Amino acid sequence: MATIRDVAKLAGVSVATVSRVLNQNGYVNEETEKRVRQAIKKLNYKPNEVARTLFKKTSKTIGLIVPDISNPFFPELVRAVEDVMNIYDYTVILCNSDEKNEKEKEYMEVLKQKYVDGIILTTNQLELDEVSEINVPVVVLDRPLNHSFPSVIADNYGGARLATRHLYEIGCRRIAHIQGPSHVVNAVERFNGYRDEMKELGLWDERLVILGNYQLKQAKEAVLQALKEYDIDGIFAGNDAMAVGALKAVQQLGLRVPEDVAIIGYDGIPLTEMTTPELSTISQPIYEMGAIAARILVKKIEGKPLEQIHYVLPVELIERQSTRKGERK
Amino acid sequence: MATIRDVAKLAGVSVATVSRVLNQNGYVNEETEKRVRQAIKKLNYKPNEVARTLFKKTSKTIGLIVPDISNPFFPELVRAVEDVMNIYDYTVILCNSDEKNEKEKEYMEVLKQKYVDGIILTTNQLELDEVSEINVPVVVLDRPLNHSFPSVIADNYGGARLATRHLYEIGCRRIAHIQGPSHVVNAVERFNGYRDEMKELGLWDERLVILGNYQLKQAKEAVLQALKEYDIDGIFAGNDAMAVGALKAVQQLGLRVPEDVAIIGYDGIPLTEMTTPELSTISQPIYEMGAIAARILVKKIEGKPLEQIHYVLPVELIERQSTRKGERK
DNA sequence: ATACTTCATGTAACCGGTTACATGAAATAA
């Protein structure tokens, strides 16, 4: 591997001059520049990013901490972040935290030691004091963490009300909700939206709340149970995976979707188009969330002012077969 | 941020001694070590990885290049790589190539400049000369690239024969194959397996080969077309997404799965359990593939000998409703 | 003619670690 000193020697100039050519700053004579560029080409010289990082204290690298990339919500988010950061010549270190505080903290530490220029974080866990001692730009994604950091989330509360009202409008009156894990903030907000909408509709009945953990299997079991115990004609699942679980439970009991039980999910992951019947869902602008978070982070890194600190993106009702009006009795 | 010199000063020793304590090499007096550790704690000193990397030429970071993380085959693979590398204290830079030669080359270049210790590559494209000039350990994953690099793949050919024979055994005689894109090596191998098995069964008919591009939508359209033109009673899809496309096409035409047309996919992604009927598939040990690739890479990085260079992992037939024997006429 | 810019380039310190080498004390061997 050629170094800047090799280039300097070959071109008959000092390293400073080579550096000037490389970074296009300072004065360099045209002829000299030509010689330097030739030397660079001849030696196939590529500047060592690590040396540059050490001096400049900026690595053109960011950290992205997600709970679990194999959870189908995250790949698109990660992809968006990578795409945008790539445009700005940043590279992305991917970290899976499994929502574990310990892993998150370890990763934060490692990322800092590697001089990442910023971190995008998807978590509920990190407590204020821990995060605030981080002297690296941070953007919080998908889950509202706390005040001080810029954040990008979707309108969980509003989306939940939308889903609930939709079920009501197609004729459901006994609308159950499969709740996500209570330590996940957005799951709680969705529950709140459901509860408030149900109260407003005069349909609230706490027995219609089914506990889920965002996983298909557990949701399926829970719904099987619930369907036996209570009269239910609509299910609003806290995420799409649980909606599939609900779908399977309903079908297993020989009930029809949406005729007997209508189902709507939440997130809008591609999966919802693959089931039969296709699932209605509240679609979050997943890609856009990732892209915005990335753009905000770049701005913070570059020290530019943010027009806005907290982004709450609108969600959208996607009506598919699992809640089709005409198909309900 | 405290540096090693701050620690040295506080502990009243030289930087060399601090470094010795940090790296547990060389002689250090017990008392001295204690003082140094106290200073480290007091200053909350964390060594600067970048400086270390510059000198040692090893960054404890690897690059992972995949076509597209939002393709549902890859999240699990990526997760496996990250998990294993994490154990060995490596960090993973994720790159999406979209199978584009240009992006791959750019990423390779950037990764090298960042002194990554190794690269895991999922590609068909990179030509021999380009890759061989890379002086970083490389492991090829999922797709056989060429001889010189260690590789981890699953038995595509064998899996395809297995799938085809399975359809035969449950009674299918007009077995179609939805082929993946011809520039993807594993798609070609799956096709070869299908073709050879069909020939051996005396069922080969090239009109039964349907062109797909690994995407659901395109496969659905192609299958709709094919079902109208030819008599087909079984479909072996080159991947699971296309199997879902086939399922939708068959259902749209009012045919039953598996009674009229049996369907089997390939890959074994979680999605196959979410459809109705659930999809039979040839399951690749996705997580294991990623994990093995990561372990091989670590060995190469550490200069240890590999027991084996090319790993071809066995695949497994997962029989679900879409090919259930009893349910076929 | 003198002073001040602008242009062009080089020297060397610096970023924050690691380590080869030097130095010397204490312990052990001959």
Add this chain to the structure above:
DNA sequence: TTATTTCATGTAACCGGTTACATGAAGTAT
């Protein structure tokens, strides 16, 4: 008692870039 090891620590070069500062030539304003 002297020679050799082992233990303990420090000095300074090095990794490969960047840049503050110095130097000097050429151009131009006064």
